[in-house]
Amino acid sequence: MFTAGAESLLHQAREIQDEELQKFCSRVVKLLQKDDPGPDAVDALQRLFLIVSATKYKRKLEKTCVDLLQTTLCSPKCPEQLQFLCAAILRERSPADNLSLSWDHIQSSQQLSLVASVLLAQGDKKEEVRSVGQHAFRVLESRQPEGPSLRHLLPVVSKITHLAPHTLHEDQTNLLSKRLVDWLRYASVQQGVAHTSGGFFSTPRARQPGPVTEVDGAVATDFFTVLSTGQHFTEDQWLNVQAFSMLRAWLVHSGPQGPSAPDADDKSELEGSTLSVLSATSTASHLLPPQERLREKAFEYCQRLVEQSTRRALRKGDADLQKACLVEAVLVLDTLCRQDPTFLYRTLSCLKALHARLCGDPARARALLPIAQFFLSHGEAAAVDSEAILQHLFTRVPCELFHSPMLAFEFVRFCGDSLPLFGRNLDILKRSFPNLFKLLAWNSPPLTSEFVALLPSLVDAGSAVEMLHALLDLPCLTAALDLQLRLSPAASERPLWDTSLRNPSCLEASRDPEFQALLQHLLRAEASGTVQRLAPLHELLQPMTGCARVVQCAEAVPTLLQAFFSAVTRFADGALTNQLVLVLLERRDSLYQVPQYEDRVHRWALPPPACPASESPPPGLRPHSAALCSACPAARITPGPASAHAPLPSPSSLRSVISGAGLRPSPWSLPDHLSPFPKSWSTQACVHATRQPQLPLQWAL
Amino acid sequence: MVHAFLIHTLRAPLAQDTGLCRVLYSCVFGAENSRDDPRPHGAERDRLLRKEQILAVARQVESMCRLQQQASGRTPMDLQPQSSDEPVPLHEAPLGAFRLAAGDPFQEPRTVVWLGVLSLGFALVLDAHENLLLAEGTLRLLARLLLDHLRLLTPSTNLLLRADRIEGILARFLPHGQLLFLNDQFVQGLEKEFSAAWPR
Numbered sequence: 001m002f003t004a005g006a007e008s009l010l011h012q013a014r015e016i017q018d019e020e021l022q023k024f025c026s027r028v029v030k031l032l033q034k035d036d037p038g039p040d041a042v043d044a045l046q047r048l049f050l051i052v053s054a055t056k057y058k059r060k061l062e063k064t065c066v067d068l069l070q071t072t073l074c075s076p077k078c079p080e081q082l083q084f085l086c087a088a089i090l091r092e093r094s095p096a097d098n099l100s101l102s103w104d105h106i107q108s109s110q111q112l113s114l115v116a117s118v119l120l121a122q123g124d125k126k127e128e129v130r131s132v133g134q135h136a137f138r139v140l141e142s143r144q145p146e147g148p149s150l151r152h153l154l155p156v157v158s159k160i161t162h163l164a165p166h167t168l169h170e171d172q173t174n175l176l177s178k179r180l181v182d183w184l185r186y187a188s189v190q191q192g193v194a195h196t197s198g199g200f201f202s203t204p205r206a207r208q209p210g211p212v213t214e215v216d217g218a219v220a221t222d223f224f225t226v227l228s229t230g231q232h233f234t235e236d237q238w239l240n241v242q243a244f245s246m247l248r249a250w251l252v253h254s255g256p257q258g259p260s261a262p263d264a265d266d267k268s269e270l271e272g273s274t275l276s277v278l279s280a281t282s283t284a285s286h287l288l289p290p291q292e293r294l295r296e297k298a299f300e301y302c303q304r305l306v307e308q309s310t311r312r313a314l315r316k317g318d319a320d321l322q323k324a325c326l327v328e329a330v331l332v333l334d335t336l337c338r339q340d341p342t343f344l345y346r347t348l349s350c351l352k353a354l355h356a357r358l359c360g361d362p363a364r365a366r367a368l369l370p371i372a373q374f375f376l377s378h379g380e381a382a383a384v385d386s387e388a389i390l391q392h393l394f395t396r397v398p399c400e401l402f403h404s405p406m407l408a409f410e411f412v413r414f415c416g417d418s419l420p421l422f423g424r425n426l427d428i429l430k431r432s433f434p435n436l437f438k439l440l441a442w443n444s445p446p447l448t449s450e451f452v453a454l455l456p457s458l459v460d461a462g463s464a465v466e467m468l469h470a471l472l473d474l475p476c477l478t479a480a481l482d483l484q485l486r487l488s489p490a491a492s493e494r495p496l497w498d499t500s501l502r503n504p505s506c507l508e509a510s511r512d513p514e515f516q517a518l519l520q521h522l523l524r525a526e527a528s529g530t531v532q533r534l535a536p537l538h539e540l541l542q543p544m545t546g547c548a549r550v551v552q553c554a555e556a557v558p559t560l561l562q563a564f565f566s567a568v569t570r571f572a573d574g575a576l577t578n579q580l581v582l583v584l585l586e587r588r589d590s591l592y593q594v595p596q597y598e599d600r601v602h603r604w605a606l607p608p609p610a611c612p613a614s615e616s617p618p619p620g621l622r623p624h625s626a627a628l629c630s631a632c633p634a635a636r637i638t639p640g641p642a643s644a645h646a647p648l649p650s651p652s653s654l655r656s657v658i659s660g661a662g663l664r665p666s667p668w669s670l671p672d673h674l675s676p677f678p679k680s681w682s683t684q685a686c687v688h689a690t691r692q693p694q695l696p697l698q699w700a701l
Numbered sequence: 702m703v704h705a706f707l708i709h710t711l712r713a714p715l716a717q718d719t720g721l722c723r724v725l726y727s728c729v730f731g732a733e734n735s736r737d738d739p740r741p742h743g744a745e746r747d748r749l750l751r752k753e754q755i756l757a758v759a760r761q762v763e764s765m766c767r768l769q770q771q772a773s774g775r776t777p778m779d780l781q782p783q784s785s786d787e788p789v790p791l792h793e794a795p796l797g798a799f800r801l802a803a804g805d806p807f808q809e810p811r812t813v814v815w816l817g818v819l820s821l822g823f824a825l826v827l828d829a830h831e832n833l834l835l836a837e838g839t840l841r842l843l844a845r846l847l848l849d850h851l852r853l854l855t856p857s858t859n860l861l862l863r864a865d866r867i868e869g870i871l872a873r874f875l876p877h878g879q880l881l882f883l884n885d886q887f888v889q890g891l892e893k894e895f896s897a898a899w900p901r
Contacts, residue, residue, distance in 0.1 A: 006859040010723065013861075046862045053727075053864070056752035058745045080898055084868045095732065095744040110872075117877060122734040123747055155876035162828075164733050215884065226882040233890060245881045249702070251790060317838075317885040324834040325882060331832065366834060405769065405797040410833055413812075414801070417830070445768045446799035500774030549772035667712050 011053040013047075021051065025065040034069050037082060045085035053092045063098070066090075070101050073115060076108070087114040088471040094121035109139065109152040116156045120163065130167040132162035136308040140179070151238045158246040165253045173254050177290035180243045180250065185297045187240040189220055191230035202644055212237075212355055215313040215322065225301060227308040227325060229318070241601045247298055248332050254291055255339045295336050301337075306354055323364055326354075330370040337378050344382050351375075355389060364395050365409055369414045376421040394432035395525045398439050402481060403496045405446070408439040414451045419457055426457070433458050435525045437470055441477040442549065442555040451560060456567035461576055462529075464568055468583050469531050471564055472601070473522065475554040476537060476592035480522050485509055504543040515540055538592045545594045554597040558604040703836075703878035704743045704811060705826040706843070706871065708860065709759035711766055711817050723761045725821075725860055726867055727755045730878030733808050754806040758813055759801070766817040769795045791841050794818050798833060801826075814841050818848065837879050842888065846870050850895070861898045870900050 016024075028048055036076040039209065052059050072078050073086040089101070099122065104114045116136070119128040136156045157176065160167065191209035212220045212228040220228050227242050307326045312321040336343045355371050356509065358364045372393050375386035399409045415429060415436070422429055436458070440447050446654060459467050470477075485497040510519065518537045521528070544550055568580065584605050591598050707727040729751055773795075781818065795817040797879070803810045813837045815824040823844045825836055847870060848854060851863050873891050874881065883891070 006725075006861055007723075009859070009861055012706070042865070043862075046865060050861055056756075058748060080869075081865050084718055084865045084872070088868050091728075092749075095747050113876065117730070120877075121729065121732040123744075124734060125743075129731075152876070155862070155879040158879050159702065161730055225886060229884055229886040231886070233887065241882060241887060242879070245879055274726040315885045317888065320838050321882060321884050322836075324832060324838055328832050328882070329832050406833060406837060409798045409800075445765055446797060450800065496773075498772065498774040522754045533873050547772075548768075548774070552768055552772060670716050 009050070010054055013050045016051055018060060021059065022062055024048070024051075025062045029062075029065050029068055032072055032082075037079075041080055042085065045082065045089065045268070048088050049085060049092065052089055059093070061093070066093075066096075066098065067100075070099070073118070074101060074103055074106055074111070076106070076111075078111075080110075083111060083114055087118055090118045091121045094118065095123045095125065103135070109149040112136075112139070113152040113156055116159075120159060124164070129160060129164040132156065133164065133167045136160065137168070137175070141175060149235075151235065151242055154239065154242040154246065158242075158249065159248060161246075161253045168253075172464050173423055174290040176250070177294040180247070181290070181294050181297045183236060183239040184247070184301050187224040187236045188234050189224050189228075190234075192232035192234040192237065194232050196426050214308060214311055215315070215318040216311040217314055222304055223300075224305040225304055225308065227305060227318070227322065243329075244301065247301075247496060248328065248335055251295070251298060251332065251335050251339065254294070255335070292340075295340055295343070297684060298332055299346070302332050303350060305329040306350060310357070323367060326364070326367045327370050330354075330367065330374055333375060333376045334370065337374075341381060344378055347374075348378075348384060353385075359392060362400055365401055366410055368393055368397065368433065369410055373414060373418050373421070376418050376423075377424070387425060387428065390428045394428055394435060398432075398435040398475070399523075399525055402442045404439040405443050405487065408443045409446055410452075411439055412436070412447055412454065416454055430458055430460060430463060431526045433463065433527060434470060434523075437474060437477060438481060440521075440556075440560075441474050441553050442481055444478075444549075444553045445476075448556040448559055452563040455560070455563045456570070459567050461571055461573075463527050463541060464576060465571065465579055465583060466529065466531055467526055468564065468580055469587070471557060471560050472583075472587050473534060473562070474557055475550045475594045475597060476534060476541060477522055477546075478550045478553045479541040479547065479592070480519055482525065482544060482547065482549065483507065483519075483541065487511075498544075498547045498549060501544065501547055506543050511539055519564070528617060533590070535590055538590075542593065545592065550592075550594055554592075554594040554600070557597070560602050560603055561601070577648060702732075702831070703730060703825050703827055703875060703880060704807070705758070706826050706828075706878075707759060708867075709763065709822045709824070711763055711820050711822045722756075722760050724752075724755055724759050726864060727752075727848060728868070728871060729755070733898065740770070757806045758801075758824060758826055760820065762813065762815040762817075762822050765797055765799060766795055766815065766822060769797055770817070791818065791845055792888075794844075796837065796840075800829075813841055814835070816844055818844055820852070820882075823847075832880065835882065839875060839880050842883075843870065843874060846874065846892070850899075864887055866899060869895060 024044075024047070028041075028044045030043050031037055035042070052061070069086045069090055073083055073090065074395050078086075090096070099118070101115055101118065103112065106112050112135075116132045119132050123127045136153050139153060140150070140157070165697060189210055189212055189398075193209050199349065210219075212224055212230040214220055215227055217227060224237055224240055226244050228237075230237075244371065251424065306329055309320075309322045309326045309329075313322055333343070333347050333351070337347055337621075351371055351374060355368070358367055358371070372386070372389055375384060375389050378384075379386035395408075404574070436451075482497045483504075483506065486504075487510070489495065509515065515537060518532060518534055521532045523539065565580075568576070572580070588602060588605070589598065591601060705727060708725045710723045710725065712722070732751070736804070744778060747900075774851050775795075796815065798812060798814045801807060801811045801813060810829045812827045812831065812833070813824055814833060815822060815829065817823075823840055827836055847860070847867065850870065851860050851866055853860060872896055873887075874883070
């Protein structure tokens with residue numbers, strides 16, 4: 001789709017010289033000054049937009065041209081296409097110092113919206129955001145609630161709230177809250193009529209519009225929401241959609257830490273706290289102050305959405321929207337309960353029922369995350385045990401849905417964002433690291449940085465050794481997950497495994513009970529406290545070492561090891577440090593043989609030693625061979641086949657690595673007969689004999 | 702809310718490194734608060750920064766998309782356009798998300814949701830705690846609308862000179878970066894409105 005022609009066009013746009021550009025601007029000016037600027041004007045503006053946007057450097061446009069663009073944008077007679085182009089060009093040039101838009105006379109709210117988009121792109125050096133906000137509210141105040149074309153203004157207001165919430169006064173906030181209540185709760189439940197005034201297509205049939213319907217086709221049972229459908233929509237139904245779309249951000253803005261009225265703080269808080277007791281019963285809700293009333297109506301809206309989400313949508317688009325609405329409803333309920341804890345008891349039963357319903361539905365698993373976050377935030381206050389919910393979340397979801405990139409990303413973000421809320425439930429998170437690693441192993445490019453941030457909270461003294469092994473085995477986990485998908489494919493339209501590798505030979509062999517046991521260990525959901533030698537699995541899964549996903553994972557491991565050791569520094573004592581170092585040594589040639597993986601780990605863990613001369617091994621010892629080994633007094637230790645060219649580790653180099661990673665340097669304190677390292681290089685040759693150290697296994701934790 | 706929307710080129714995963722990742726269209730909704738910069742030409746620098754931020758996102762999306770394609774074993778042939786009559790199966794198009802830490806490259810932490818359709822990448826740069834299900838749906842919708850209304854699959858057309866249509870679609874379906882909860886019927890209604898205002 002991006003053809004050579006397009007590339008050349010882009011090139012031309014970038015290379016056009018100033019002089020030629022000025023001539024072009026003059027042409028644009030002439031075209032725009034005509035009474036009826038035709039398609040030529042559109043064409044010229046399209047080209048001008050490309051010229052301005054194609055380069056990151058500023059393009060000098062003639063002042064007359066820029067002024068004319070501004071005038072055209074604000075002109076009432078300007079066709080929509082030209083308006084959009086003028087706005088786009090002006091916005092593309094932003095921030096610009098010489099902007100002067102006169103917009104007080106503009107009647108069309110679509111035009112206002114376009115002008116606002118240009119002003120908001122200026123970076124607020126001249127308080128443009130405030131002036132746009134004030135202007136928008138003036139329009140809002142002056143129109144009737146059902147007035148036409150307010151729907152172009154609400155997104156502007158939403159943007160202002162987002163960019164500069166402090167620019168709105170309390171009375172403006174109250175006004176909007178009142179309007180939002182009307183739009184959310186009292187929109188028409190009759191379908192709109194097709195009409196011809198530039199809106200929807202008109203149909204020649206003059207039919208009485210019926211009531212709106214639910215997404216499953218049934219007649220609507222209650223008030224209008226975003227999940228209500230019909231052939232045509234009325235203006236207030238439009239505003240209902242927009243109101244809900246901006247609701248959460250608005251609630252946060254207008255909440256207790258709300259707008260910048262001078263004496264808002266003490267007084268309204270006090271009033272709020274006494275009146276909120278009343279709001280729980282909600283009989284006299286129309287007497288409530290606007291914020292309270294909005295919360296009440298928002299609560300009803302969310303409850304309705306949760307009910308509507310149980311319906312079986314006829315169209316796929318609506319089914320997808322139901323899921324998004326569920327998530328949003330839970331997020332809004334969470335915000336409401338934070339602002340007013342009296343909502344809590346009403347919300348809990350609703351969410352518990354919802355959670356039970358969603359547990360058995362993998363298609364809606366993503367909605368479990370905000371529910372879990374809700375229970376983490378409010379569980380204690382409501383004396384609800386969130387443990388069961390978290391247990392289900394951490395043990396089931398990653399196993400079943402690791403292959404969904406969006407779920408994996410959201411899951412890990414949930415872990416990171418909710419860390420402060422876990423409290424005594426942090427154990428569940430920590431125990432579940434094998435399951436979390438599945439998400440990482442399958443989706444390593446986007447999740448590596450997330451895990452670098454998360455690792456410090458996952459690892460502790462009890463799990464460090466097991467986790468280190470798991471990190472070193474991460475690429476093998478990727479291969480095992482691919483295998484698992486092939487063996488028991490999930491019901492989906494296309495295969496989820498690597499389709500460039502067909503029928504790997506390990507498929508059948510993996511059904512062998514010996515391998516099954518090892519696979520079970522690798523694919524465990526929770527930390528087991530034990531470590532197993534997975535070398536047979538490495539061999540079994542050899543055909544998969546070339547898979548792109550496995551390779552990507554292998555590339556991420558050194559970064560993760562770095563993060564792991566940085567985290568472990570904070571609590572590891574000498575004994576643990578030694579254990580971890582021994583793990584590294586033991587595993588240095590017992591890694592899944594992904595191309596270059598071993599080298600990368602070695603390079604990370606064992607950089608070229610900058611040792612003092614006395615400790616460097618004599619050159620003749622570097623390539624170690626069986627002959628050297630047999631000369632070694634500790635010859636019962638058999639060398640392995642691989643990595644004959646890996647640099648030999650010396651105690652001092654390891655210590656420098658450890659201290660480089662931030663670990664406290666610890667004395668090399670193992671007893672002599674157990675130490676894999678001789679004290680002095682000059683006498684002992686067999687320093688490589690660490691492949692199967694005959695150490696008392698301290699692995700069982 | 703959405704901070705920015707962009708469309709850029711996606712080169713095939715195993716193709717030789719011909720050319721660069723090009724941003725074909727970008728729209729930033731509002732602006733990040735500019736740092737107090739007493740030096741002259743602050744406005745130009747702000748714009749330069751903004752363009753570079755967008756390019757950085759495009760490059761990262763291209764990289765993520767490429768990695769995802771490789772990981773699932775898809776061949777570069779999948780990136781070639783099919784016949785222009787076939788609807789593009791957007792539900793099978795690669796899609797993903799990643800986070801951008803504060804300062805890298807935006808001041809605030811952001812999340813990017815991206816979609817790869819043939820040789821075009823579409824991306825939404827969102828605030829840190831957005832409803833990603835809604836963002837995903839919106840992105841698919843925008844891609845479908847742009848493919849349909851700009852007829853991007855026809856070899857001779859390109860979107861470089863069609864910014865007005867892109868803006869027209871964005872103004873209705875993502876006004877000022879506001880993600881909208883639009884059910885199917887609302888989408889149809891808006892689409893009819895757009896077609897009426899902007900005849901092909």
